[in-house]
Amino acid sequence: MEVAQGEVVTLIGANGAGKTTLMRTVSGLKKPAKGIIGFQDERIEGRRPEAIVARGIAHVPEGRRVFPFLSVLDNLMLGAYARKDRETITGDLNLVFERFPRLKERSRQIGGTLSGGEQQMLAIGRALMSKPTLLLLDEPSLGLAPLIVAAVSKIIKEINANGVAIVLVEQNAKMALKVAKRGYVMTTGEIVLNGDTNDLVKNEEVRKAYLGL
Helix, strand or coil: CCCCCCCEEEEECCCCCCHHHHHHHHCCCCCCCCCCCEECCEECCCCCHHHHHHHCEEEECCCCCCCCCCEHHHHHHHHCCCCCCHHHHHHHHHHHHHHCHHHHHCCCCEHHHCCHHHHHHHHHHHHHCCCCCEEEEECCCCCCCHHHHHHHHHHHHHHHHCCCEEEEECCCHHHHHHHCCEEEEEECCEEEEEEEHHHHHHCHHHHHHHCCC
16 A cells, blocks of 8 residues: 555545554554555654654544543644644644634633534644644544534645645545545455545445445
8 A cells, every 4th residue: 555745545444444453553553463664765664653753644543532631722732742843833733723713712622522523623633733744544534424524524635735645544435535536445454456536436346335336
């Protein structure tokens, strides 16, 4: 599986296919039994998560995983914890607030009291505070109302337009294939199909298994 600089790639598959395991392995939360993970001409498999974040990879996990007893502002600032360029953090915080005005309105509110959509915005904003080159998004639309899913889809496109490459893992294959340029289909831990998303949408197997067509 490959992701080019500034590209949006989606990974789709049934529950239990191994999508989340792959994301957790790339971000250092799980150690691979074998194989190579390369990022910008450097091998990163088996490195500690904080080293991978510092290298430029941010992970928005399934279920959002905000710190429920910390404020929105503290959640965001934790995203910048590993950064050395402390003088530019305030500017990046303001950029997050521009992208997510709701978070600015609720900056003093406790993270666990936000709605599901707001928590997803917070999780993405926290990841952006690490100033990533590559953003791993695991099920960002999970449990959200259709209107909020559309908003998240728009946010993903905006983040990518600013040069951040994105790997999008999604059960909502329709949304994922619209947002991404290329896609991979995973079954029981193996990539069984890949290609341009326009071609995948026309693929009979994909249409039946993931698009309900």
